């Protein structure tokens with residue numbers, strides 16, 4: 583009799599121990615997809631190609647893939663139409679919906695060097711090069727389309743180099759995870775879109791400032807480069823970029839949930 587009870591207890595213990603292995607916990611439940619710019623803010627413009635349209639097209643394609651292939655994951659778009667959304671509202675949407683990942687999609691621009699091509703993915707932090715600072719300045723200028731932006735962003739002047747010193751003191755709580763996702767995006771982007779990866783970088787992007795989850799900003803190519811511009815303007819190119827980001831999300835999710 584006693585041995586039966588022990589066996590039952592032992593059996594229960596085994597089930598308890600093995601259940602996390604059989605059914606991994608879903609840790610990436612909600613993904614926030616942020617299409618850069620929109621409405622009165624076109625973002626970078628090159629030969630009539632507007633960043634806001636490319637980022638929206640890629641964001642919608644990425645969302646569709648996630649919904650189809652990861653039905654357990656909820657997708658939240660900060661915008662799904664050509665609408666202006668303030669930067670602080672984007673992070674507020676992410677926090678309000680308790681996102682587990684925040685992916686901001688943008689296009690690069692370097693009119694003085696049209697030969698420069700490829701992708702770079704950023705996490706929030708202090709820039710280590712003038713080039714990264716210039717990218718953050720350009721992206722942060724979106725706030726100048728907002729009313730009372732100086733009050734809303736505590737006097738932050740996107741054009742002042744000194745303003746970016748605050749990011750040297752700032753350590754994002756989810757920095758390690760953000761870097762991990764950024765690395766996966768760069769790897770997959772190189773693999774699936776066959777373009778140069780310019781690597782993972784850090785800079786002071788306001789849109790990543792207040793998000794309470796692993797957060798990245800990916801620059802999916804240079805609109806000032808003729809080949810990148812043609813690629814990003816095509817539905818096929820946009821789909822490839824979305825597939826690359828999805829592959830990175832999938833690998834990140836599997837890694838997170840295996841622990």
Ligand SMILES: [Zn+2]
Nearest residue numbers: 618625688689
């Ligand atoms: Zn942008």
